[in-house]
Amino acid sequence: MPATIRDVARLAGVSPSTVSRALSLPDVVNPATRARVRAAAEQLGYEPNRAARGLITGRTGNIGLVVPDLANPFFPSVVKGVQARARLHDVAVFLADTDEDAAAEAGLVRALAKQVDGLILCSPRATEEELAAVARETNVVLVNRLVEGVPAVTFDNEGGMRQAIAHLVALGHRRIAWVGGPKASWSSAHRIIGLYAAARDHGVKLVDVGDFAPTYEGGMAAADQVVATGATAVVAYNDLIAIGLLARLHTRGISVPGDLSVVGIDGIAMARMSRPALTTVRLPKQKAGEIAVELLLAVLDDPDPDTIIATRGKLHGELIVRDSTGVAPDPARP
Amino acid sequence: MPATIRDVARLAGVSPSTVSRALSLPDVVNPATRARVRAAAEQLGYEPNRAARGLITGRTGNIGLVVPDLANPFFPSVVKGVQARARLHDVAVFLADTDEDAAAEAGLVRALAKQVDGLILCSPRATEEELAAVARETNVVLVNRLVEGVPAVTFDNEGGMRQAIAHLVALGHRRIAWVGGPKASWSSAHRIIGLYAAARDHGVKLVDVGDFAPTYEGGMAAADQVVATGATAVVAYNDLIAIGLLARLHTRGISVPGDLSVVGIDGIAMARMSRPALTTVRLPKQKAGEIAVELLLAVLDDPDPDTIIATRGKLHGELIVRDSTGVAPDPARP
DNA sequence: GCTGAGTTTGCAATCGGTTGCACTCTTGTG
DNA sequence: CACAAGAGTGCAACCGATTGCAAACTCAGC
Incomplete structure (x- = not known):
């Protein structure tokens, strides 16, 4: 039902090849013809069939x-x-x-x-x-x-972690916990590298509490281990984990940020909505x-x-x- | 580079048309040939080219x-x-x-x-x-x-609203506010219909505070109007709005559910994570x-x-x- | 042994574009 | 004025599948 290149060619009084060229290689066809073809295509609402084009060009778009x-x-x-x-x-x-x-x-x-x-x-x-x-x-x-x-x-995981650590150090934290993400996660591995580097530079102690699912539940599961480390601040693999931490900490009556500061990573919309609102490294x-x-x-x-x-x-x-x-x-x- | 139907045909010693049939209309070709074709296709890792097929069948898949x-x-x-x-x-x-x-x-x-x-x-x-x-x-x-x-x-918007109202009425609420979603939203229009019907049946008063963006910000914006209605409970167009309400109410020192009960709709994951956790109508x-x-x-x-x-x-x-x-x-x- | 129905297979057209090549027609140059 | 270069256009092949039609073959029945 939709118009084909032949319909356009007929209406414009040219061959299909000219139509094809007028539309995709404008400078090899005479301006007058080009205009005529364009008008015909417009009038018919012609749009090249992607499958047909893909067949010959090898590109699907x-x-x-x-x-x-x-x-x-x-x-x-x-x-x-x-x-x-x-x-x-x-x-x-x-x-x-x-x-x-x-x-x-x-x-x-x-x-x-x-x-x-x-x-x-x-x-x-x-x-x-x-x-x-x-x-x-x-x-x-x-x-x-x-x-x-x-x-x-x-x-830039290293840079992000550096900012997080600098922030926490400025607030007086000297013992900081890290809650990792999935083992197979490349970014989890790289975040921890940046974290250790930053911690070393600032002379603060980093405690790794292990790997968790990158979810709210993962955060809930990690919370008690974080508390047990005696750290005064925790950096989580992502915001979802951080929000899970917040929930479990609240249940246990641990004040955030009074007793423990929490930093997430990602900057998802939800981070703004948590209670307390989550400090995070926002990624573009x-x-x-x-x-x-x-x-x-x-x-x-x-x-x-x-x-x-x-x-x-x-x-x-x-x-x-x-x-x-x-x-x-x-x-x-x- | 990938194998074509001709490659398979050559390997199996048949024509391309037979290959096509062997693969898509198995019962019109001789079992022995079919097996030969299948084997050849398998060996070559043949997969029909979707563009080519689409061109002739008119289906893209x-x-x-x-x-x-x-x-x-x-x-x-x-x-x-x-x-x-x-x-x-x-x-x-x-x-x-x-x-x-x-x-x-x-x-x-x-x-x-x-x-x-x-x-x-x-x-x-x-x-x-x-x-x-x-x-x-x-x-x-x-x-x-x-x-x-x-x-x-x-x-089933009506049914969902009916459940929400029944729940609130059972808790003793007699004056319930409604925060609507986008004007162009079909579901917003239909939820309010269900809501009014349920409110009438239960003999409780419904107060419409107007339409808001279906977002956290929309909920924040609606909160003060909700409070001004004097309602003891509010139903929001969606969970995002409800969570926005929660945030603003908390800021104003209004206790949920002590002073005001809040019900959302949708059942997004975030609803479980809000504080307090949100009562909602979960949609599949x-x-x-x-x-x-x-x-x-x-x-x-x-x-x-x-x-x-x-x-x-x-x-x-x-x-x-x-x-x-x-x-x-x-x-x-x- | 021949005919006819039924199977199985191949030929060739087709889908709707793109593009190499050849042809025509200008236009510029010697 | 002839000729070459270049611009503009059309012809026809082609991409990789599907499918109507006809040919070839099988086999039963008479």
């Missing part, structure tokens, strides 16, 4: 986006960024959610790969080898993960999605390996101080 | 999903449901977020429509006429919206996404108008009682 779990508010933000930027470039986005399942992730990636020009993998849980393998056969951009030779946009999530699209599109246009390797984005976080952090309790008091 | 705002936790849940179910049927999902902009919505829908077999529109902000028009030229399933002659999956959001996919696929398989009109799903919500509701304050007390 689609990109795939894979995230571990949409229920974690971190990811919808990234998705929004990808969405918005892709639309600007007239590229459609296939979305897939792996439910934090590394096996499902691999299958999904392979299935998606065949239907798109490139993939954006956000916080993938797969191993480096698997990712490198995928990147070899498909155009891939990683978000929040770094693998040798694969374009990526990451967050949406921006990350936007840049990932730009990177991917750049790679598609110029698949030169050297360019690809240089294609990197590193985004800086920003410490947002709210009510969950305060001066360290006087050690003499109890 | 893709569906589109349009939501107003991924930042509202309601929608990621629906998206997850759609996702999961679509994958089961080997259908890919295009996602678009309109940023709550009705104009953008129209454009997006039209753009998406050409690349997919059908669309799922979740809580669309467009007018009935626009939606009916879209439904006439594309296969559409609505979620959380009802338009004459268009398949839809909705929530993910289920709605799953059913929407089933409905859409059914419509695609059988585009008979009579079937289409009968294609409806209505999901029931469930009252989750938490700490934000309690017995009405003694009127004599102040």
Whole structure:
């Protein structure tokens, strides 16, 4: 039912090839013809059939986006960024959610790969080898993960942790606990590195209470161990864990920030709404999605390996101080 | 680079047409040949090219999903449901977020429509006429919206409101405020109808404080008006608004549920995490996404108008009682 | 042994675009 | 004025599948 290139050609009195050129290579056709073709296309509401074009060009005009779990508010933000930027470039986005399942992730990636020009993998849980393998056969951009030779946009974890520690140290904290995220999480591993570096520089003690699910429940589970460390402040892998901590601490009657200061990471909307409002390192999530699209599109246009390797984005976080952090309790008091 | 149907044909010693049939119409080809073809396809890792198939069949194997705002936790849940179910049927999902902009919505829908077999529109902000028009030229399933002659999956708003009111009445509340959502929201309009009906049945007074943005800020903005009504309980259009109410009420030193009980709607994860934990009507959001996919696929398989009109799903919500509701304050007390 | 029905398979057209090549028609140059 | 270069356009092949139609083959029945 929709108009084809032949309909336009007939109406404009030219051949289909001229229509094709008038629309996609404007400078090789006579301005007068071009205008005539454009008018005909307009009148018929002609839009090239993507499948047909894709068949010959090998390009689908689609990109795939894979995230571990949409229920974690971190990811919808990234998705929004990808969405918005892709639309600007007239590229459609296939979305897939792996439910934090590394096996499902691999299958999904392979299935998606065949239907798109490139993939954006956000916080993938797969191993480096698997990712490198995928990147070899498909155009891939990683978000929040770094693998040798694969374009990526990451967050400056070290810088973020440095800000958090500096803030806590300024408030007088000298013993700080760390609640880690999933073992397979690249960013968890890198945050702890930044944290230790910052702690060393400031001469404060860091206590690692282990790895937890990056969820509210994970935070609830971690809370008692945090308290047992005797730390006066805690940094959590993400805001969801931090909010879980807040809840359990409240239940136990431990005052935040009176007895214990809590810092999250991510800067999800919910952090503002918790009680007390959560001090956090806000990551430019949406921006990350936007840049990932730009990177991917750049790679598609110029698949030169050297360019690809240089294609990197590193985004800086920003410490947002709210009510969950305060001066360290006087050690003499109890 | 990937194997084509011709490669498989050559390896199996048959013609491409036989390969096509062996793979998609198994019973019209000789079992022996079929096995040979299957083996060859397997060996080559052959997967039919979707663009090529789409060109001839007119089917893309893709569906589109349009939501107003991924930042509202309601929608990621629906998206997850759609996702999961679509994958089961080997259908890919295009996602678009309109940023709550009705104009953008129209454009997006039209753009998406050409690349997919059908669309799922979740809580669309467009007018009935626009939606009916879209439904006439594309296969559409609505979620959380009802338009004459268009398949839809909705929530039982009346029933949900009835449960909420019954709960509040049992707690002794006799004057209940309602904080509405966006004017263009179909569900807001229908929730208020259910609310009034339930209030009448129970002989309690309902006070409408007006329409607000379906956000935390919207709830903060509504709080003072709620207090001014003198109501002892308030029902909010959604959980986000309810959580905003909680925050502002806390700031003003108004106790929840001591002075005022608060009920939300949606049952987002965040509701459990608020302080006090929010009593809410939990809607089966993910289920709605799953059913929407089933409905859409059914419509695609059988585009008979009579079937289409009968294609409806209505999901029931469930009252989750938490700490934000309690017995009405003694009127004599102040 | 021949005919006809029923199976199984291949040929070739087709979907809707894009693009290499060749052809026509200007226009500029010697 | 002839000729070459260049611009503009059309022809036809092609991308990778599906499918109507016809050919080839099998097999039963007479």
